[in-house]
Amino acid sequence: MSFTPYVLGTGISGWTFLQRTRDQQQEIYEKSPVIDRTVQYFNQRITSVETPDQLLDDYKLLTVTLGAFGLDEDIGNRAFIKKVLESDISDPGSFANRLNDSRYQSLAETFGFNSPDGPSLPSAKAGAEFASVASPDDLLANGTLLRKALANVGMEEFEKNQFFLQKVLESDLGDPESFVNKLSNPKYAEFARQFSFNTPPVYENSIQALVGEFNEHAEGLASADDLLGDENLLQAVVDTFDLERTSPDFLRRVLNSDTTDPDSFVNQLEDKRYLAVSKAFGFGWPDINAMTDPDELLSNPEVLEHALDTFGLYGRDEDELRQILESDLSDPDSYVNQPENSAYYDFADAFQNGWPDYVSKMKVFSDEITGKLGTFTDPRELVFDSSLFEATLDIFGQSKRNLDFDTVIRAFESDLSSSTSYANLHYDTGLKAMAYAFSFNGGDTGREYPEDFAGQISELYTTRQFEIEIGESDPNMRLALAFERELQTVADAGGSENAHWYGIIGSPPLKTVFETALALPSSFGQLDVDRQVEEMKERSFSVFGTTHPADLLEDAKLDDFRNRFLMLADLNGSGNSGFSDPILALF
Template structure:
């Protein structure tokens, strides 16, 4: 299995290097879609596989329309497809409605993250213990990570981590603002003295609204950018690594495929009900928790209640805890399937480093 891993890693590294090279030359959507004289459609194939889409069956017309869509607009083509894979694909690139490179589109800019982080820390005063500084550092890391993943106004309104952190930074945490009020704040025209945010006569409200990039219709504003920002490119590479390893490993060991599948979807597992909606995820959970096959025949609410008692879904956002969960799955899967030989699953998830060290 070690030789397989080495060979697969070498092939993936080569494909990733080719993708980076092609990406550096792209100036428009057409550059991604047309056949390169040397590499053909290797770059597009790489991207599609990263987002769990089959290059052999995908329509170029559909992919073009997806990548020209505005993910922050609920009425856009990509959102009407109702398929999260296409939404993630569109969010990973910066093309406008004509296929040209759009200026960077972020709900929270890097500069705003820095400002909010500074204000958040300052709100606790200057006399901080070492322990408190560590807590603030951890909370800020969670904020930055969550803010970087936002794609729309709805995403933000549903994200307690970003909202609570920013409200605290601007001293608004005790104002008990409703979702409707927050929406009106975030879509205010700050250049209009009579706008909702300015109507309070309190700069905290307008400063809070200014820390996000929404226009008055709730769409995300844009600033100068490129085909893919560094973070978007790295995310695409990581997804490609997981999906290709998952597909190749499935040919030799079903347990490895399930573990890799779970790892790839872990960030999306925010509730027991989301876990129960995916048969492969349920299989990993049942094995890890030692649940019988009859578990799946229970009422869905009972299944969710059992999982809630045994699993804290927040743990799946922590690489070490996720690694431990999958290590447990690996051991129990091999016991269940009477495989006493060297486990390829444990080879990936048997230590804190594991596959997570690659991502």
């Protein structure tokens, strides 16, 4: 047996009854067989939808989807809805953005079929009131939202203490030593958690994460323990080099190994990805300044190669190098002081008086790529950037491929989602790790729906269906129920004060409520849009003391506005009502 929601009375008395019984009525309504089966079907299937056509071809899924955005009447307009779903919301000229009704933009944005970010949680979800707040300064400058955020955690008395609130909001919630986590009252952390301003950035691939987290250490990493103590950087290293997440002691031994010593710990490991990461950071790099005997330097090919590379010296045999290193710098007749050998002087001087500070491969790579992150759309752009390409090969232990462009490009272009692609079948695990780190071709991995996407859409659907049922007995009560959510959606979109008013005019339910509450004539909609905005602002200030729609979300103003709407709507339609409101009789 199905249940039909109802209202007793009209205007304020009807609203009072509905507020008192709404939760119970809606719970019973959502358990009715038809609604329950429809929601279960939607929850089970919606996240498997990959294209607009798949959604449009399933009537039940489309019913819930359109119903969640208040677009039930478009259920038969397939071609129109398809154009909406295929719209690029980031393009102001796209089909959905040219429509006056903001519900279509919300639909297109939520499913994101033509967005690189894919699906997102519905912006119309009640409770997303702080979506437009991007920084602590944004919140502290908006008294309405600040009061709401403080009220959510019972901290209203702190409204004027903005210095304290700024420090709370800027705290790293994940750091036990941060300002907010050292405070005894858990409400402060709860307040900051509503925004989580100080959260790690979102990276597109592990290379971005590696470089981004490495660059957080402006003074560089002094030791392996510095790296192991930074959880975000450590995870980026593990992901970039495709390592197993093992014990800190194991990784410390890897990182501290002398990679130039064939008998060192890391050189005994079969998996050469650990050798690559050890070389990249160079914590175990030997102290070249301690090599005072030419034979010590000449007997270490890796250190010697690095030293020669530093001074641009290549192709010298051991005898000539020994003669350079042993030259008397003060003797004008020595080997390095001959006019034809002047390039050797700096090399000999470094050996005898001190080498330049060692710069790790990771530092060189970071310096090369930092300004170019996110700019590569084709792997050839990276491969043919010679200095960056060389630095990239160095940190992945792939220096042998410095002229092997075809192999690297094939690996980068491989479909990483296919187990039989070139990169996934290649014997060289370092090459595979490099391909995954940049992820030029992630392949067809399917759309990723946010957690609770189905739950939030179906909740919007059941809420709106409940409102529709209420509207069957009293259309004004339906508008009153939806008012806060619809106005919150406009506020969440951000923008200027006028932008909020344009959003209201573009939302049929809100436009009706505002025109009624502000006692605007039926011909009002024929005015120029800018004139409508100015008139609404003037009347809003006259009646409610504010020209900013977001201020009406404050609890007191919200109640005043809704009550005024219900009274005026009831007065305008009282002749057609079968109920009598004793409060309205006073008017």
